[in-house]
Amino acid sequence: MEQLKAFGDLVLDVWKNGLFGVDIGRVLVAAAIFLGFLVLRKTISKVILHRLERLTAKTETELDDKILSALEPPLNLLPIVLGLFFAREYIGVEGTVALLMDKLIRSLVVFTIFWSFFNIILPISHLFKRLEDIFDRSLLDWLFNAARAALALIGAATILEIWGIRVGPIIAGLGLFGVAVALGAQDLFKNLISGILILSERRFKIGDWVQVNGVVEGTVEQIGFRSTRIRRFDKAPVFVPNTLLSDNTVINFTSMTFRRISWLVGLEYKTTVDQLRNIREKIEAWITHHEGYVNPPSAPLFVRIDNFSDSSIDMKIYCFTRTTVWGEWLKLKEELVCVIKEIVEEEGAGFAFPSQSLYVETMPWETPEARG
Incomplete structure (x- = not known):
């Protein structure tokens, strides 16, 4: 009997302190809370989206509708973050486990926020259509892509800081590495700068018929960071380095008035x-x-x-x-x-064709004899 009682005490002790000193019952309940949020993730996100759609329906502009559509993927992640937060609060863990869970939740919150801003940039870019009169559309696309890349880098740096990883030394190391790469990739940077100049000067745009003297003639399909894709009239694509387009004479036949x-x-x-x-x-x-x-x-x-x-x-x-x-x-x-x-x-006239006339001088049949 005493042995059964001892075994029961052992089971009870394991139940109360079985996982990182936390009651297993509380762990199971916390897991059920997280699974509940996970199962109801679609439902929760739909409820939030439905509320927001009712607000955007009251406006005449389509911008808020596009922004809401861009926010849908990050909102689907929000219930998972909420599930982790409430599960951690219910367990009430302390020490290293609590610190790790706190960093994980903070990282997910940062990821959700920057993911939202990352997706919002695309619909917001349509607000700058008026700038197409000043800047080429491809150049604006480059700027917005650079803004999205900057947001991604800032978000990554914020998450690294949460986990105690200092970003400053990493950036310094990347700077030295960048100098070494730049020395070996001068042509790449030349093409990049040439591409920016081409777009800023509006020499041509996608769909234009151009001729680059001694290089290629065809239709512009894509203006990239390093090269521009021009499809010839025989449908063969030609990838021209941007430096050639910047340094050579380019005839834009599409821009002809007559x-x-x-x-x-x-x-x-x-x-x-x-x-x-x-x-x-x-x-x-x-x-x-x-x-x-x-x-x-x-x-x-x-x-x-x-x-x-x-x-x-x-x-x-x-x-x-x-x-x-x-x-x-x-x-x-x-x-x-x-x-x-x-x-x-x-008019009774005719067209001329290249011709030559041959005049032959008549020579006497006999020549006078030389007198002695």
């Missing part, structure tokens, strides 16, 4: 003056009255007899089309070629 046509039409030398004048006047009149071409003073328009070439009388045609789309521009050029040929043929 598109130019510049030709020299060679007419035969037997073409009369009246024919030349009639051809010139008819071509100029056709271009002037065609809605696809631009008239002065919006853009220059010249149809003039220009030069006496080796085998032709050259007529200069210089005009601009309203469209800058390549396919439509080619169609207008084709139409103009056909019209010029019809006008030249109507």
